[in-house]
Amino acid sequence: MPMLECKNIHKSYGDLEVLKGISLTMEKGETKVIIGTSGTGKSTLLRCINLLHPPDQGQIWLEGKEITGKRADINQIRQKIGFVFQDFNLFNHLTALRNVSIGLEKVKGMEKEDAQKRALAELEKVGLKKQADQYPAQLSGGQKQRVGIARALAMDPLVILFDEPTSALDPELIGDVLDVMKSLAHKVAMLVVTHEMGFARNVADEIIFMEGGYIVESGTPSKMFRNPKHKRTKEFLGKIATLYGEEKEGG
Amino acid sequence: MAIGRSYGRPPLSTLIYIYEKVLRGIPLLVIFFLIFFGFPQFGITLGAFTAAILGLGLRSTAYQAQIFRSAINSIPSGQMTAARAIGMSRLKAIRYIILPQVLRLSIPGWSNEFTIVLKDTSIAFSIGVIELMRRGRHIYAREPDLVLWVLFLIAAIYFIMVFATNKSLGYLEKKYKMSGFEVSIDE
Numbered sequence: 522m523p524m525l526e527c528k529n530i531h532k533s534y535g536d537l538e539v540l541k542g543i544s545l546t547m548e549k550g551e552t553k554v555i556i557g558t559s560g561t562g563k564s565t566l567l568r569c570i571n572l573l574h575p576p577d578q579g580q581i582w583l584e585g586k587e588i589t590g591k592r593a594d595i596n597q598i599r600q601k602i603g604f605v606f607q608d609f610n611l612f613n614h615l616t617a618l619r620n621v622s623i624g625l626e627k628v629k630g631m632e633k634e635d636a637q638k639r640a641l642a643e644l645e646k647v648g649l650k651k652q653a654d655q656y657p658a659q660l661s662g663g664q665k666q667r668v669g670i671a672r673a674l675a676m677d678p679l680v681i682l683f684d685e686p687t688s689a690l691d692p693e694l695i696g697d698v699l700d701v702m703k704s705l706a707h708k709v710a711m712l713v714v715t716h717e718m719g720f721a722r723n724v725a726d727e728i729i730f731m732e733g734g735y736i737v738e739s740g741t742p743s744k745m746f747r748n749p750k751h752k753r754t755k756e757f758l759g760k761i762a763t764l765y766g767e768e769k770e771g772g
Numbered sequence: 773m774a775i776g777r778s779y780g781r782p783p784l785s786t787l788i789y790i791y792e793k794v795l796r797g798i799p800l801l802v803i804f805f806l807i808f809f810g811f812p813q814f815g816i817t818l819g820a821f822t823a824a825i826l827g828l829g830l831r832s833t834a835y836q837a838q839i840f841r842s843a844i845n846s847i848p849s850g851q852m853t854a855a856r857a858i859g860m861s862r863l864k865a866i867r868y869i870i871l872p873q874v875l876r877l878s879i880p881g882w883s884n885e886f887t888i889v890l891k892d893t894s895i896a897f898s899i900g901v902i903e904l905m906r907r908g909r910h911i912y913a914r915e916p917d918l919v920l921w922v923l924f925l926i927a928a929i930y931f932i933m934v935f936a937t938n939k940s941l942g943y944l945e946k947k948y949k950m951s952g953f954e955v956s957i958d959e
Contacts, residue, residue, distance in 0.1 A: 571857060573856065596859045598859075610850035610853060611854070612851060612854065614872050614876065623858075624858035627860065628858060628859040
């Protein structure tokens with residue numbers, strides 16, 4: 522039984538059908554990277570999985586329980602599915618420490634002191650213990666994103682969904698965020714929408730190429746980079762390689 | 773009311789919208805007269821003081837709802853999304869994430885509204901409430917030569933009350949301004 526299973530997910534906004542029957546599974550500790558052009562439904566898929574935008578059709582199963590059912594406790598489910606946003610979405614009025622501890626305290630019901638201890642430990646993991654008392658406006662983009670990751674991690678999720686976590690960052694700040702994400706590989710399952718091909722190649726267990734609301738092709742990084750079967754996958758990866766430069770194997 | 777208007781569904785949000793529009797569209801003097809002279813026709817008779825408090829309260833509620841609603845609207849939608857994403861219910865997200873930011877953002881507008889309400893208490897004079905203006909009138913009716921000095925004194929009392937209140941609210945605004953909206957890494 523997979524840890525996470527999406528079956529035939531459909532999602533429309535008005536007349537526009539964004540997801541046209543997506544199915545995927547994830548195991549514990551697995552990392553999957555979703556790639557594809559803009560507007561192809563990658564972010565929508567992530568938002569469907571943690572029910573921020575519930576799917577119109579299809580089912581999602583987490584640890585064998587259907588979370589798209591009417592009786593599912595949506596707030597309980599979201600604690601198990603972390604989300605890291607492209608534009609960070611840190612709580613502006615709270616320090617880095619409180620950004621991480623507030624979920625533990627107000628959602629998980631931990632004592633304030635315990636929540637703060639745990640939050641500090643999570644901030645240490647992402648290299649931001651010293652910035653614990655700083656507010657989001659006092660942090661750089663990369664630091665904000667790492668707080669965002671710590672906030673998601675603190676809730677002990679089964680899977681963390683990353684929605685283009687580095688695309689709002691200056692190139693110099695991307696490395697720190699990717700390093701943190703790499704350090705999480707195989708400890709927690711990650712489903713990552715990104716254009717960072719180096720990360721996809723080196724960290725992902727599977728790469729999924731999406732286009733037009735469908736999964737066109739998926740496979741291991743070596744298969745996808747060396748021998749993509751679908752013409753569109755080849756074209757897309759070719760364009761990415763031209764744009765960002767060819768990634769060295771293992772680099 | 774601001775929360776009901778921003779996050780509530782019809783008919784609640786519609787009713788609040790109508791309330792705001794109507795109360796903001798009627799002069800305070802008319803509201804006082806409606807409550808004090810009009811309500812008795814429906815069998816509701818209120819003392820002048822109660823009618824004045826009610827009138828001021830009802831009108832200010834409409835304005836304050838606007839102040840808080842504009843603050844709510846200025847909070848990026850991602851704040852609510854992020855709160856929901858960590859498992860907060862809508863109510864908890866409003867309480868712990870949205871409201872603390874809204875209150876900070878609302879202090880300048882709210883202090884302005886407070887000043888207006890304080891000064892508008894003088895209009896309660898029109899329905900016979902013995903407030904500062906009426907007290908003053910009692911004095912200068914007996915001592916007409918003092919009229920200018922009495923009015924100066926009334927003005928000074930209002931000024932001191934407004935000044936002291938604004939100073940206190942200004943202090944609050946400064947104290948809580950580390951909300952992330954004003955603090956910049958370049959500062």
